Amino acid sequence: MLFYIDPGTGSLLIQMLLGAVAAVVLFYKRIVFFFLKIFNKKKLNEKLENQNED
Amino acid sequence: MKTENSSFRDRDGFVFYSNAEVFRFIKPTYLSTFNEMVNNGFLSKLIEKKYLVNYEESAEEFNFTEGKVIKQEKINFISYPYEWSFYQLKKAALLTLKIQLFCLENGYSLKDASSFNIQFKGTNPIFIDTLSFEKYVEGKPWSAYRQFCQHFFAPLVLQSYGIDKLNKYLIENIEGVPLDLCASILPFYSKLNLSVYLHIHLNSKFEKKHKEDLSFKNKKIAVNKSKLISIIKYLIYNTEKLKLPKNKTNWTDYYKEFTYNEANFREKKIFIEKNTALIKPEFTIDCGSNTGVFSEIASIYSSNVLSFDFDSSVIHQQCKVFSSKKISNVLPLVQDLCQPSPSIGWWNKERKSFLERLPENSCTLALALIHHLVLSNNLTFNMVAELFASFSKNLLIEFVTKEDPQSQRLLVSKKDIFDDYTQFNFEKSFSEHFKLVEKSELTDSTRVMFFYTKK
DSSP: OOOSSOOOHHHHHHHHHHHHHHHHHHHHHHHHHHHHHHHOHHHHHHHHHHHHOO | OEEOTTTTSOTTEEEEEETTEEEEEEOHHHHHHHHHHHHTTHHHHHHHTTSBOOEEEOOSOOSOSSSEEEEEOOOSSOOOGGGOOHHHHHHHHHHHHHHHHHHHHTTEEESOOOGGGEEEETTEEEEOOTTOEEEOOTTOOOTTHHHHIIIIIHHHHHHHTTOOTTTTHHHHOTTOOOHHHHHHHSOGGGGGSHHHIIIIIIHHHHHHHTTTOOGGGGTOOOOOHHHHHHHHHHHHHHHHHOOOOOOOOTTTTHHHHSSOOHHHHHHHHHHHHHHHHHHOOSEEEEETOTTOHHHHHHHHHOSEEEEEESOHHHHHHHHHHHHHTTOOSEEEEEOOTTSOOOOBSGGGTSBOOHHHHSOTTEEEEEOSOHHIIIIITOOOHHHHHHHHHHHEEEEEEEEEOTTSHHHHHHTTTSOOOOTTOSHHHHHHHHHHHEEEEEEEEOTTSSEEEEEEEEO
16 A cells, blocks of 8 residues: 555554544534434524534 | 646646646546546536636647646635635635545545645635545545644644744645644643544654554555545544634724724725726735725725735634625735745745735735834835835825824834935835825825825
């Protein structure tokens, strides 16, 4: 496996760990949004607005 | 035909210019990938989404026996990451990630994540390198992840912690902010932030530990596609969450707090509006634009406006304003006229200096600027006039007298060695390079507006 730029071995290795963490965080986020959608629409809107703001 | 100096890294092709148009030569080594991306609609989808610059088949004939030439959409003003505000760098980072996500979903991957691959059309980023895509190989991690962290994530994180002095680090190191440097500068408590810990602190530790480790050559490192997509989505989420700390600079509230009375401000606006409408410039350059009020006026009559200021937080604000007002012909940039971006890289030619990139014969606005240049930076009127004359056909400039409170403010802790700072000398110096078209004193004020045209 060769690359166009030097990817850095550490930065490749860390992706194996990152993949797992990312999946967990994204899953948790989806659960939070799911419950907010049911129980707290106001807070959900606030969250969405915050995300859109730069 | 002239080859672009920075277009040497990629062996699959290069950019060149001919008759003021931009072309890209695609070498036979990349041709099959390129044709495939054209045939399966991948490139056109990227262009449709406004992710990638448009291109067309070149009608011109060039002396290439093999390969292919395409004509690329032209960017009005080339800017570099060290000239962007937080807003722009963040937008550019998100665009890079969105492109990588789209690539993965369509069986491709970005082979690099350099911030130099992004340009701005107004306040919207666009990807300019049509040859940055490669076929995705199952199990292969994202080779550009470290580059993404160095070019985008690290400088954004630093700024989000209030460390904005490294904005210009890319001038020093074209490879971005080294992760170990970033980790050592960030406050200790930044380790409590999971994304900062992972992408910066832990990443830099891994880098150090595995520097000589070449195990990836034996395919030991495998990340499957769904995990890779999760990583990119996670990076998008992390980048979206980054924000500048809420501190005010002494410039952002300039118009609210200082000196101008309403009538004067209105007169000045009318002067600028009347004359830009008369000139109808192709390019307007607003030097020291602050909140961008006058850039906005100029944008009505000018095809392109370049609005720059040395304060990155006002440029950040300008981007927000122009983006929300959907004004698409103003490019705000962070730039200090007293120390503009130098030319950098190989032979000092890879990335051009700011002044080299300025269009000739522009209409230049220099409002409430002359007292800063002369009284703060000790420049002479002659030096200023000469610089403006080097790129301006028309010049709308405001003279701020020494009695003005703003001039006095600059002299509070400075010895007044500026006996020559008079309107007479100002006019004398500028008339050496320019012809006076109109002069207008603002009522109840210590300021005079001038409209000059180059001799």
